[in-house]
Every structure is written in C-alpha cells, then in structure tokens.
Amino acid sequence: MDVNGDLVLKARVRLLSHNERVLHGEEGLWVYRTLFAVTPHVYAYKLALVLREAAEGPRVAGLPGAREALLAEAREAAARIPGDAPVYQRRMWEQSVTDLRLTEQQVGRTGL
Numbered sequence: 001m002d003v004n005g006d007l008v009l010k011a012r013v014r015l016l017s018h019n020e021r022v023l024h025g026e027e028g029l030w031v032y033r034t035l036f037a038v039t040p041h042v043y044a045y046k047l048a049l050v051l052r053e054a055a056e057g058p059r060v061a062g063l064p065g066a067r068e069a070l071l072a073e074a075r076e077a078a079a080r081i082p083g084d085a086p087v088y089q090r091r092m093w094e095q096s097v098t099d100l101r102l103t104e105q106q107v108g109r110t111g112l
Helices: 005-017 025-038 040-056 064-079 092-110
Strands: none
Touching: 005 025, 025 040, 040 064, 040 092
C-alpha cells in the first residue's frame, strides 16, 4: 500500500503527543491503520486491538456486516504480529475471539 508521507508524519506526531499506551476510538483506528501500512510488524497488535474494540462498540451494534468487516481486518492485522512479540500480543486474537463469543452468547440470552 502506498501511503502519503505527510499522513504518516501526521499519524506519528499524533501518536507521540498521546500520553496513554494505546490511542483508542476513531482516531486510534486512523493512526494505527496509517502506521500499519508502513510498518505492520510494529503496529499489528495495536491495530488489531482498536479494531476489536470498534467491532464491539455501539456504532456497529446494529450493522453485522460492518462488525464482520472490522473483525476480518483485525484478524488480518493480528496475523502480522511477529513471532518474537510478547506472549500477550501473540495470544491477543485467541482471547479476543473467546471474549466476543461470550459477549454474543450473553446478548443472545438477554434478547438484545
């Protein structure tokens, strides 16, 4: 993917000005998608994490197609997490899938 250098610089500046470990929400999606295109092995975990959060969020609650698209993108990002990454990063997708299944079961039981 060809990414505009100015966008990469803007994403890096935004990330550096953020005081937390992970940038969440729409801004996090934009930043990590941009940086993942340039250095996927570095940003795979954080992109997969914010994509999973977005898939669980209220904005896609009634849009199963959008939710599935976010989860598919998260799966692809998680597949790029390097083998020498910390265990919690490598196992993130397995844990995410388990959590999502539990959430779906709870929602199904309550009728929401």
